[in-house]
Amino acid sequence: MPPARVLSIDELVARARSLAEGGPRQLLGIAGAPGAGKSTLAEQIVAAVGPSARLVPMDGFHLSQSQLLRLGRADRKGAADTFDANGYVSLLRRLHRLEPTSVYAPEFRRELEEPVAGSIEVPPSVRLVVTEGNYLLLPDDPWQEVGQLLHEVWFLDLDAEVRQRRLTARHEAFGRSPEEARAWALGTDEANAALVTGTADRADLVVRLPEPPPV
Numbered sequence: 385m386p387p388a389r390v391l392s393i394d395e396l397v398a399r400a401r402s403l404a405e406g407g408p409r410q411l412l413g414i415a416g417a418p419g420a421g422k423s424t425l426a427e428q429i430v431a432a433v434g435p436s437a438r439l440v441p442m443d444g445f446h447l448s449q450s451q452l453l454r455l456g457r458a459d460r461k462g463a464a465d466t467f468d469a470n471g472y473v474s475l476l477r478r479l480h481r482l483e484p485t486s487v488y489a490p491e492f493r494r495e496l497e498e499p500v501a502g503s504i505e506v507p508p509s510v511r512l513v514v515t516e517g518n519y520l521l522l523p524d525d526p527w528q529e530v531g532q533l534l535h536e537v538w539f540l541d542l543d544a545e546v547r548q549r550r551l552t553a554r555h556e557a558f559g560r561s562p563e564e565a566r567a568w569a570l571g572t573d574e575a576n577a578a579l580v581t582g583t584a585d586r587a588d589l590v591v592r593l594p595e596p597p598p599v
Contacts, residue, residue, distance in 0.1 A: 385584040388541040388592040396425070396538075396591065397432040403536055404433065404512035409482045411533060414516040415587060416540035417577035418462065419547035419554070425540060425593070426516040438510045440479065442517025444490035445472040446499045460572055464519050464579070469526050476533040479506060479513050494558055518576060521583035531586060539587035547577065 391399075403410045412429070416422045423441065430437045445468045452458040457466050478487050491503035506513060520530050520537055531537060551573050555565035584590050 385541070385581055386587075386590050388590045390592050390594055392594055393425075393428055393432075397429055399589075400429045400433055400437075400512060400514070404436065406535070409479070409511055409513065410535045411476065411480060411513045411515065413520040413530070413534040413537040414514065414540060415518065415520040415537055415580065415583065416516075416542070417547060417580045418518060418573045419551040419577075420540045420542040421550075421593070422516040422540055426514045430512075430514050433512055436510060437512040437514060438504065438506045440475070440489045440504055440506060440513055440515045441492065442467070442472055442515060442520065443492035444499050444503070445469070445475075446492050448498055462518075462572060462576055464522060464524075464527070464576075467519070469519075473526050473529050473533070476515070476530060480533045482508065484508055497558070518580045519583075521586040522579075523583070523586070536588045537586070538589045538591055539584040541584070541590055541592050544574075544577070548574070 400412055403412055414422045414426050414429075426439050426441070430439045446461070447455070447457075447466050447468060449458065449461075452461055452466055457463070460466060475487070475489055485508065487506045488502040489504040489506060490499045490501045492499050515534070519527050520534065521539070522528065522530075548570060552562075552565045556562055
């Protein structure tokens with residue numbers, strides 16, 4: 385992985401604001417391994433930029449639990465093939481071309497462990513769309529088009545031990561036993577992390593925060 389730059393939240397917010405000034409609408413991606421703090425960083429960027437920014441997470445394109453069970457992928461939930469990648473690309477195309485009416489995006493609800501359609505409105509007035517997820521930089525079709533549609537992509541780096549500890553705590557918080565949580569964090573999550581880390585060299589910026597954001 386390329387060397388990471390240590391940048392503060394304020395520096396990253398300034399970079400995001402500068403990006404937003406580059407056109408009628410700009411799309412910023414934040415990639416990284418599971419548990420790196422992507423969601424928290426994306427939320428902080430959007431909150432700081434204000435009403436002209438909107439967060440559209442990749443996680444809204446999780447396949448439903450019923451589809452994962454049908455496909456035999458429920459035990460790998462979170463892997464690249466457990467998302468509707470084509471649907472995600474289609475939404476990014478619409479956001480990229482700045483349609484004259486609002487675009488509605490799905491949102492993943494952790495308390496339900498399911499995506500909910502039409503949860504996030506992106507009106508034409510939004511100048512900066514921030515999207516975050518594990519697989520923004522995958523070179524495989526159809527994921528490879530994601531990188532082409534985003535104006536800039538950051539890769540958020542974090543020590544593996546810290547990520548794994550956070551993921552274990554997250555899984556416990558959503559109902560898994562300590563043993564199940566640790567097994568998932570070191571199994572499925574870590575396999576996904578290895579794949580995602582291998583894409584960091586495709587990012588415009590590899591960044592570490594001075595103090596990692598909570599998850």
